[in-house]
Amino acid sequence: MSCNHTKGAQYYQMYWYRQLPGQTMERVVFTTFGTTNDFGDFSRDKFAATKPDTDRGTFTVKNVQPEDKGLYFCARCANYEAYFGQGTKLTVLEPGHYITGPTVRVLPPSPKECKSTRKTIVCVASGFYPDHVGVKWNFGEDTPRETDSAALREDKYYTITSRLRVPAEDWFTLGKKFTCTVSFFNGTHTEDYSHSIYGVKANLTGLTREKYLRITQTAKFSYGVLIIKSSVYGAFVALLVWKLQSSAGKQND
Structure with missing residues (x-):
């Protein structure tokens, strides 16, 4: 894994952390340009780190095992504050498991929301492995949404859901398109899987929401x-x- 500081900035220190599933973040190694690395309680036989100049550094996990799965972060310090990168997700494929893309379905609002000023549209991505996915909607970021913080494991595969709360008038606009796109990293590149549903003009009684109210x-x-x-x-x-x-x-x- 590689990490770059702001180009030209003279930051001589770089820290590498890891966060295993369900655990807190822990520092693995502290590197300084031109000096020996400090691995603390961690073994040099398992990890390696370099800082060839003031702008960049590298971190290596040797002989990866399933227990090495987690998030890895780099950080640099300036004026006693730590600034972190977005992190790198490391997955070790399990024996007998094959990389499989998701099946995506978008579900319409529940009839129980007939009196609500907003409608909840649900996106379900299932049957994928591993859990390198991201979910996005074709609506503005100001539209309320909630995506599971982590995919749920079911047997060999994962499932993740996302909920979009759109104004009722949008749902009651005939032909209005609601699209959920799930990005999946297959080990070499990222593929997009999408599904859409469309707004309706009226409910089952033939009345618009406003008339019904x-x-x-x-x-x-x-x-x-x-x-x-x-x-x-x-x-x-x-x-x-x-x-x-x-x-x-x-x-x-």
């Missing part, structure tokens, strides 16, 4: 008025009966 609100109001009228009428009848009973009682006396 107006009708339900009107119905609620009418029902409330009916309840009030019924209560008033019931009170009037009760009062009338009470008066009749009082009159009958006076006549008997």
Whole structure:
């Protein structure tokens, strides 16, 4: 793995860290330009690091094993602050497992969201190995979305889901396209796998969302008025009966 500092900047130190699955980040080696590397508790038989000049450095994992799977980071220090790179993901293919691209499906919103101002569109990528994937949508970054932080392992393969929350008026626009694209690194290059669904004009009753909300609100109001009228009428009848009973009682006396 290689790491480059800002070109021309005189940073003489470089640090290499690793983060194994489910564990915290730990420093493997500290390198300084022109001096011996400090591996701390780690073995030089397992790792190697070089810093040939002030701009760049390299890090090597020797004789890789499945337990070496994880994220590896480089960092440099300036004024006592550490600045990290985005990291490199290392995967060691397991015996009997073959590199397999994902199957991507985009699912429409649930009918239970009929009264919601937003619709949740779900993208599911499944059946891939290893878990070198990224998910993106054909909508602006300001549209709420949530993608699983890590792919879920199911037997030999992985699954990952992403949810996009679009305004209801977008979903109720006939023919509007919603596309989910999953990028998959197959060991040599990255391939894109996509699937799309399209917005609908109306729900199953033939009503647009706006009309449906107006009708339900009107119905609620009418029902409330009916309840009030019924209560008033019931009170009037009760009062009338009470008066009749009082009159009958006076006549008997």
